[in-house]
Amino acid sequence: MFTIVSNYNDHLSPTLLLTSKDTATVTIKIPSIQLKKTITIEKHAEFDIPTPFLKQKTKFRRKRTGTFGIEVVSNAPIAVFAVNSRNDSSGGSLILPESFLGMNYFPTKSHSFTEGVSEVAITATKDNTAVQVAYPNSNRKLKVVMLNRFEVLTHLFTPDDVAPVITSSRPVNVQAGRNCAWTAADDLHECDLLGTDVLPAKYLHTTYIVPSIYPTANFSIHIVPRYDNTEVTVFDSEGNLLLSEPNIIDNKRHTFDNVHGVSITANEPIYVSQVLHVRSEEPGDASQTTIPPPQLFTNYYPFLVTSKHDTDSILCITIYSLYDPDAVLLDGKRLTAMDSNVIMLPCSGEFNVQYASVSQGFHTLTHEDPGAKFGAILYSRGANVEYSTYLGLEVPRYVPKMADNRNPESEYVPKIVYN
Numbered sequence: 001m002f003t004i005v006s007n008y009n010d011h012l013s014p015t016l017l018l019t020s021k022d023t024a025t026v027t028i029k030i031p032s033i034q035l036k037k038t039i040t041i042e043k044h045a046e047f048d049i050p051t052p053f054l055k056q057k058t059k060f061r062r063k064r065t066g067t068f069g070i071e072v073v074s075n076a077p078i079a080v081f082a083v084n085s086r087n088d089s090s091g092g093s094l095i096l097p098e099s100f101l102g103m104n105y106f107p108t109k110s111h112s113f114t115e116g117v118s119e120v121a122i123t124a125t126k127d128n129t130a131v132q133v134a135y136p137n138s139n140r141k142l143k144v145v146m147l148n149r150f151e152v153l154t155h156l157f158t159p160d161d162v163a164p165v166i167t168s169s170r171p172v173n174v175q176a177g178r179n180c181a182w183t184a185a186d187d188l189h190e191c192d193l194l195g196t197d198v199l200p201a202k203y204l205h206t207t208y209i210v211p212s213i214y215p216t217a218n219f220s221i222h223i224v225p226r227y228d229n230t231e232v233t234v235f236d237s238e239g240n241l242l243l244s245e246p247n248i249i250d251n252k253r254h255t256f257d258n259v260h261g262v263s264i265t266a267n268e269p270i271y272v273s274q275v276l277h278v279r280s281e282e283p284g285d286a287s288q289t290t291i292p293p294p295q296l297f298t299n300y301y302p303f304l305v306t307s308k309h310d311t312d313s314i315l316c317i318t319i320y321s322l323y324d325p326d327a328v329l330l331d332g333k334r335l336t337a338m339d340s341n342v343i344m345l346p347c348s349g350e351f352n353v354q355y356a357s358v359s360q361g362f363h364t365l366t367h368e369d370p371g372a373k374f375g376a377i378l379y380s381r382g383a384n385v386e387y388s389t390y391l392g393l394e395v396p397r398y399v400p401k402m403a404d405n406r407n408p409e410s411e412y413v414p415k416i417v418y419n
Contacts, residue, residue, distance in 0.1 A: 001069055001070070001071050001072075001098055001123055001124075001125045001149070001150070001173055002069070002070055002082070002095050002096075002123050002173040002175065002197075003068050003069055003070060003121045003123045003152045003173070003175060004049075004070070004082055004084055004121075004175065004195075005084075005091075005119050005121050005175050005176070005177040005193075005195040006119060006121075006154075014048075014049045014053070014082055014083065014084045015046055015047065015048050015049065015082070015083045015084075015306060015308060016028065016046070016047040016049065016070075016072065016080060016081070016082055016083075017044070017045075017046055017080070017081040017082075017083060017303075017304040017306055018041050018044060018045045018046075018047065018072075018074075018078055018079070018080055018304075019041075019043065019044045019078060019079045019081075019302040019303060019304050019362060020041060020043060020044070020074070020076055020077065020078040020079070020302065021043075021076075021077070021302065022043075022076055023040065023041070023042055023043075023076070024040070024041050024074045024075060024076040024077075024078050025038065025039075025040050025074065025075045025076075026038070026039050026040075026041055026045075026072060026073070026074045026075075026078065027071075027072075027073045027074075028047060028070070028071070028072055029070075029071040029073075030049065030053060030069075030070050030071075031067050031069075031150050032053060032066070032067050032068050033050055033052050033053050035049075035050065035053075041078075043302075043362050044302075044304045044361075044362040046304070046306060046307070049070070053068070064145070064153060064154060064155070065145065065147065065151055065152065065153050065154070066151070066152055066154070067150050067151055067152070068121075068123075068150075068151075068152040069123045069124070069149065069150035069151065069152055071150070072095075079094075079301075079302055079303065079391075079392060080094075080095040080097075081093065081094055081095065081303070081304070081389060082095055083306050083308065083387065084193060084195065091177065091192075091193040091194065091195040091287060091288070091386075091387050092195075092287075092387035092388070092389045093175065093195055093196050093197050093289075093389050094197055094290075094389050094390060094391065094392065095173075095197065096173065096197055098125050098171065098173075100200070100395055101125060101171035101172060101173055101200060102171055102172075102200025102201060102202050102203075103167065103168045103169065103170065103171055103172070103200075104165075104166065104167055104168075104200065104201035104202070105165075105166040105172075105174045105198050105199075105200060105201060106163065106165060106166075106198075106201055106204075106224045106225070106226055106271045107120050107163065107164060107166065107174060107176040107198045107224070107271070108163065108176060108198075108222040108224050108251055108271065108273045109157070109163055109222070109251045109253075118156070118157055118176070118177070118178045119154060119155070119156055119176065119177055119178065120133070120154075120155045120157075120164065120166065120174060120175070120176045120198075121152055121153075121154050121155075121174070121175045121176075122147075122152065122153040122154075122155070122166060122168070122172050122173070122174050123150075123151075123152050123172060123173040123174075123175075124147035124148060124149055124150070124151050124152075124153075124168075124170070124172055125149060125170065125171050125172060125173065126149055126170040126171070127148040127149050128146065128148065128169075128170075129146070129147045129148070129149075129168055129169055129170040129172060130144050130145070130146055130147075130168060130169040130170075131144065131145050131146075131147055131153050131166070131167070131168045131169075131172065132144050132145070132166075132167050132168070133153070133155045133164045133165070133166055134164065134165050134167070135162050135163075135164055135165070136162065136165055136228070136249070147172075162249075162251070163224050163251035171200075173197070174197070174198040175195060175196070175197055175198070176195070176196060176197075176198050177193065177194045177195030177196060177288065178193070178194045178195075192286040192287070192386065194275065194286060194287065194288040195288060196273055196288050196289050196290045196389070197290060198271070198290065199271060199290055199292065201226055201269070201271075203292075203293075203296060203393075203395055204226055204269035204270060204271055204293070205269055205270075205293035205294075205295050205296075206265060206266045206267065206268065206269055206270065207263070207264065207265050207266075207293060207294065207295075207345060207348065208263070208264040208270075208272045208291055208293050208294075209261070209263055209264075209291075209294060209318050209343055209345060209351050209353075209375070210261060210262050210263075210264065210272065210274055210291050211260075211261040211316050211318055211341075211343065211353045211377070212259060212260045212261045212341075213274075213276045213316070213379060213381070213388070214314055214316065214338075214339055214355040215339075215381075217256075217257070217258050217259055217260050218255075218256065218257050218258070218259075219255075219256060219259075219274055219275065219276055220253055220254065220255045220256070220274070220275040221234075221253070221254055221256075221262065221264070221272060221273070221274055221275075221291075222251060222252070222253050222272070222273045222274075222275065223245075223248065223251070223252045223253075223254070223264070223266075223270050223271070223272055224251050224252075224270060224271040224272075225248045225249065225266075225268060225270055226268055226269045226270060226271070227268045227269075228249045229247050229248075229249065230245075230247075230248045230249075230266055230267060230268040230270060231244075231245065231246050231247070231248075231266060231267045231268075232244070232245040232248055232252070232264065232265070232266045232270065233245075233264070233265050233266070234254065234262050234263070234264050235262060235263045235264075235265075235344070235345075235346055236259055236260075236261075236262060237259065237260045237261045237262070237263075237341060237342065237343045237344060238344055239263070239344035239345075239346050242256070242259075242262060248270075260341045260343070260353075261341065261343040261353060262343070263343055263344065263345040263346070263351075265345075265346070271290075272290075272291040272293075273288055273289065273290050273291060274288065274289055274291050274388070275287070275288045276288070276379070276381075276386070276388055286386065287379060287380075287386045287387050287388035288388060289377060289379070289388040289389050289390055290390060291390070292375060292390055292393045294318075294320065294351070294373075294375065296393040296394055296395060297318075297319075297373040297374050297375045297393070297394065298373055298374075298392055298393060298394035299366055299367055299370060299371070299372060299373055299374070299394075300364070300365070300366045300392075301364070301365040301366070301376045301391040301392050302362070302363075302364050302365075303362075303363055303364075303365070303376075303378060303391050304361070304362050304363070305358060305359065305360045305361060305363065305378070306360070307360050307361075312357045312358060312359050312360070312380075313357075313358050313378055313379060313380045314355055314356070314357060314358070314378070314379055314380070314381065315330070315335075315354075315355065315356045315357075315358050315365070315376060315377070315378055316353065316354075316355055316376070316377040316378075316379070317335070317353065317354045317355075317356070317365070317374055317375070317376055318343075318351050318352070318353050318374060318375040318376075318377075319351065319352050319354075319367075319372065319373075319374035319375075320349065320350075320351055320352075320373070320374070321342075321349055321350040321351065321352055322349070323367065323369060323372035323373075323374070324368070324369065324372075325340070325352035325354060327367055327368035327369060327372070328354065328365070328366075328367055328374065329364075329365070329366050329367060329368060330356065330358070330363060330364075330365055331363055331364055332364070335354065335356050335365075336356060337354040337355060337356050338355055338356055338357060339354075339355045340352065340353060340354045340355065341353050358378070365391070373394070375390065376390065376391040376392070377389070377390050377391065378390075378391055
């Protein structure tokens with residue numbers, strides 16, 4: 001259950017990319033446009049959502065709530081990606097299954113060098129779900145909104161607002177982005193869609209590996225703390241200190257030039273996303289993706305490169321040095337990397353990063369060692385068909401309590417207070 005963030009062009013037709021290990025029967029339901037469709041997929045399928053959906057959602061964007069949820073139900077395990085693409089703006093995001101969702105989120109603000117607003121789209125998975133979007137350390141307070149399944153709360157906030165905290169009484173899906181963003185000060189001619197899913201707070205960690213986006217080494221990271229007074233340290237790929245933030249209480253954005261990746265450590269769990277920002281002399285457009293922590297890496301990724309993109313996409317694979325980086329398998333054969341580097345995480349070790357071109361169509365990514373876990377990001381640098389998304393994760397069956405006995409699955413300040 002999910003929705004799609006608004007694009008600046010409301011005539012775009014979003015596409016769902018569906019992949020599975022085996023044959024699957026999938027039912028897609030979108031009440032806002034009276035759509036219910038059942039399809040059978042053999043490994044993969046693309047499903048175009050009719051144009052009226054996004055057009056209606058954009059029209060209701062400032063009315064806060066609407067029945068704009070999308071339900072995908074399968075009789076076998078599948079992976080779902082949402083692509084919002086046309087020849088003038090695009091984006092893509094992994095969709096988390098309902099069993100992975102949570103009740104607390106710390107979404108990032110999407111940066112732009114021009115005025116405008118960021119968006120979070122919150123989709124209820126159960127009836128009678130109480131949702132509150134609040135701003136810590138701020139006098140701005142919002143009332144509780146009650147949502148039923150399929151209903152979406154769209155919340156807009158400006159760069160002057162602190163990063164919002166989302167609290168709900170039942171699990172919700174959260175997508176975040178900006179429908180029209182300029183990510184580089186010297187390239188203000190075209191805006192691009194930024195959008196990504198947001199990880200539930202219970203899966204956030206204190207260490208992250210953020211690789212650069214081939215072929216350039218210029219990108220931004222957004223860090224959102226889960227608690228006040230969070231200490232964050234960022235290192236370059238060789239383990240040298242780049243910056244230290246002793247007291248983060250709000251979304252922090254940092255831009256890096258000619259850096260082949262960074263590692264991040266914090267004393268409290270943080271949410272991290274990466275933005276590919278472009279300049280006038282660089283190829284491609286802007287895109288955004290959530291960065292999962294290494295603790296959520298997994299071993300098997302089925303994915304589909306959509307035929308809507310007229311250029312090959314690029315795989316970025318991050319694997320701990322404990323595992324053989326040359327034993328990563330793309331479609332059952334050892335992956336041929338076109339570039340690679342190493343990112344050092346101080347006090348932990350090295351992570352190998354590999355980049356490989358991948359063509360349109362269905363692919364699988366795994367490792368010769370079934371116990372090897374690695375991260376995978378898929379992106380396109382093609383102008384106007386840019387996107388970036390991580391390809392999956394593996395969540396623990398049980399989320400342990402913090403060292404000070406805090407429960408990661410409980411609600412955090414601000415608590416939901418009913419008026």
